[in-house]
Amino acid sequence: MKANLHPQWHHDTSVTCSCGNTFTTGSTQKTIQVDICSACHPFFTGEMRFVDRQGRVDKFMAKVKQAQAQQDQVRKKVAKKQAEEAKSYQQILQEQKAVLKQSKTAEVTTAN
Template structure:
């Protein structure tokens, strides 16, 4: 077997957005998680809405614009 073929396997920390820190072993020093077992709805039994980038708000704004444009087109069509 070749020497120094595999990466170094070391202790590492998994850090979640909720603040939970999990100690494990990995080839990386630390990893950042968006959700873990301490805050995941399946494990906590509570429903939690995760929207980190405001995607839902952006979608709702686009949807409102589209519906307004459709309503304006429909009223314009009725007038003709």
């Protein structure tokens, strides 16, 4: 068997939280630093507060603002399109016929 294969186990590891709480447990490390423990975690305390160490809430709020701005732009475009007069199929066909007539008369006049 290989010697020194397993790590050394410490039965009196000191865990220190950023809130100031400390407790003892077992680990391969002698001391452990944590951001959140059972004394300050919202699930255990019942308090509703944000625990955001990496700026995730700020990133999410920025994405929400950007999405709302895009929705406003889309709404403006839709309102602009709706403001334009909607043409019936008959009106569209009449316009196309008029364009065809003009192109045919232009061809006839250029041919003469």
